[in-house]
Amino acid sequence: MGLVAGIGGCSAPDESGLAEGPEGSLSDEFSTTPGEPNHEEITATALSFLRPDVVAALQVANVATDVEFFLVNANHFDDCNFSGGSQVVSRSQAEAVAQLSPTAATPESDALAIRAFARSLHALQDFYAHTNWIELGGDELVDSSLKPFPLLAPYSTIRSSGFVVVQGTGGPKHPLASRDQAAPYPSSAVVTVKQGRKQSPGLISGTVDYEAGNFCPESVAMTHEELNKDKSTNVERVQQYEAAKTLAILQTEHEWCRLRALTKAKWGTGGVARLDQWVASGATPLACE
Incomplete structure (x- = not known):
């Protein structure tokens, strides 16, 4: 075969x-x-x-x-x-x-x-x-170890970059995530997570309406069309x-x-x-x- x-x-x-x-x-x-x-x-x-x-x-x-x-x-x-x-x-x-x-x-x-x-x-x-x-x-x-790929848990910090995983809202004790929705791209895709007095870059991904389950907080959500880098023909995102x-x-x-x-x-x-x-x-x- x-x-x-x-x-x-x-x-x-x-x-x-x-x-x-x-x-x-x-x-x-x-x-x-x-x-x-x-x-x-x-x-x-x-x-x-x-x-x-x-x-x-x-x-x-x-x-x-x-x-x-x-x-x-x-x-x-x-x-x-x-x-x-x-x-x-x-x-x-x-x-x-x-x-x-x-x-x-x-x-x-x-x-x-x-x-x-x-x-x-x-x-x-x-x-x-x-x-x-x-x-x-x-x-x-995102990970360069030779161990099993790590779990990217909600609001954990990724060791290689220091980015915080933005996933879910989780209630009032969860960190606050924000982005400037009025800013031009790519600044509009920069998310900040506030954890107490500390602020860190926040990792999100684009939302897809036909896939079940959206874990992006509304305050920082971007659609797949707004964020994806799937093709070189999108002239605004070639770099x-x-x-x-x-x-x-x-x-x-x-x-x-x-x-x-x-x-x-x-x-x-x-x-x-x-x-x-x-x-x-x-x-x-x-x-x-």
């Missing part, structure tokens, strides 16, 4: 608890932005050292997220659902690792691992395009689009290293050897360790 064909043909239980979706194929001309295949390009650029069939399978599974989980904000870091989005990443990568046992190496398990890993990549690539990370001046990765795409490439590169580390922690060198088989002959993989 080819890897691309195997992406849609496998039906193992999904540990994330999310529903299975339709098959994807390279002939499906679908991307988040039709005619501008950003997820495909980011994945291919970051993981260019992998075999072409592995890259193709990752692209198919990545883009399929927009069909399978069209209505699920967590898979796209929409609606300020940061806790849900971070759980999609960590659970999907745990799924991928579970399929990489050195004693159960099959084309089907490779396809399942690729599908789960690609799902995590889609969410993280969307993170930079759908949030105000760039507008806040974020120029580092922010390029910055988001650059960080998405770097994060995708890092997630390969995280996958290797998590696989080694669970399965030892035998598990890592399975990932090594994904690398193209003669290619130089990332120096992860």
Whole structure:
């Protein structure tokens, strides 16, 4: 079974608890932005050292997220659902690792691992395009550890940037979040969170009306149309689009290293050897360790 064909043909239980979706194929001309295949390009650029069939399978599974989980904000870091989005990443990568046992190496398990890993990549690539990370001046990765991706809990502080996660209102004891809605972009996307006497940049993401569950406080909410950096053709956000795409490439590169580390922690060198088989002959993989 080819890897691309195997992406849609496998039906193992999904540990994330999310529903299975339709098959994807390279002939499906679908991307988040039709005619501008950003997820495909980011994945291919970051993981260019992998075999072409592995890259193709990752692209198919990545883009399929927009069909399978069209209505699920967590898979796209929409609606300020940061806790849900971070759980999609960590659970999907745990799924991928579970399929990489050195004693159960099959084309089907490779396809399942690729599908789960690609799902995590889609969410993280969307993170930079759908949030105000760039507008806040974020120029580092949201997480660069080799441990499981951390939970982005409501009103927690992200270690790498110092940004506070804005999610929900939570009653009168919750911090106050504000932004200047009358300011021109990108200043209009700068959110400030007041916690006692301390003020910190606040991380939000765009709201999508057809997705269930909006966790953005009304005082700082911006629609997906107002905030997204999904395409270069939005002339007012070209600089922010390029910055988001650059960080998405770097994060995708890092997630390969995280996958290797998590696989080694669970399965030892035998598990890592399975990932090594994904690398193209003669290619130089990332120096992860």
